[in-house]
Amino acid sequence: MNNPEIFEGTTVNERRYLSGMMNEFDKAIKKDNRNIAYRILRELKVDEPSIILTVGYTKENMKYPNAWDFPNENSNKLKNENNATLEYSNLYEIGMGAPISGICKLNRKGENTVLIGNNCGGPGLWNESGLKIAIPIWKNSFFKGKIQKIGIFDLKKNTLTKYKKKFRVLNLETFKKNTIKGIDSPIHKTKNIEFSIENEKIEKIIEIKITGGNTV
Secondary structure, three states: OOOHHHHOOOOHHHHHHHHOOHHHHHHHHHOOOHHHHHHHHHHOOOOHHHHHHHHOOOOOOOOOOEOOEOOOEEEOOOOOOOOEEEEEEEEEEOOOOOOEEEEEEEEEOOOOOEEEEEEEOOOOEEOOOOOEEEEEEEEEEOOOEEEEEEEEEEOOOOEEEEEOOOEOOEEEEEEEOOEEEEEEOOOOOOEEEEEEOOOOOEEEEEEOOOOOOOOO
16 A cells, blocks of 8 residues: 555554455455455455464464474374384365365384275374374365364374364464364454364274284
8 A cells, every 4th residue: 555654553454444444355256256355454454364364374374384284294203212203295176276185104123014994184293292293184074075184193002093183274383281272264254263182072093003014
């Protein structure tokens, strides 16, 4: 804008009105065109956190790593016998412009590699101790198409716990004191999540035999 000073001390809605971009912004939101809505708010000098609260994320402004772009390897960085790395391969988009999925294995120091699953999303998220990792796992739903559930691999117990709760696209941010925080569906109809691995309903617990790979 030629005179950004007029926006000082104004709200997001007031800036949209003063700029004459109210209708253009509303049309972008109605059509779910977040890139245009994001551009408009940037032009109106709205700060990044406020933009995200108003329109959500776009793939372009999401921090790396995210469900569309994450590394093939994710280590817990421990310097002892519990050193482990989550490894992805054969990654592909589940649809045009959609998040990616692939084969996911856990490579433990001095032990056989464990196959977690063939349809895992990412990125996986280690807890603060590096002994548990949360993994988004893709599933087919008859009514909703592709959905995600959370799986927790426990290095101490050698178990993979799968939970019942369904999500659209997970963007996990923190994993502390058995609670996972993040966002479900960061681009469309965004919801904050707070997921307790102690209180959420469990679908099943799978004991992993370290002597050979297991498919989940």
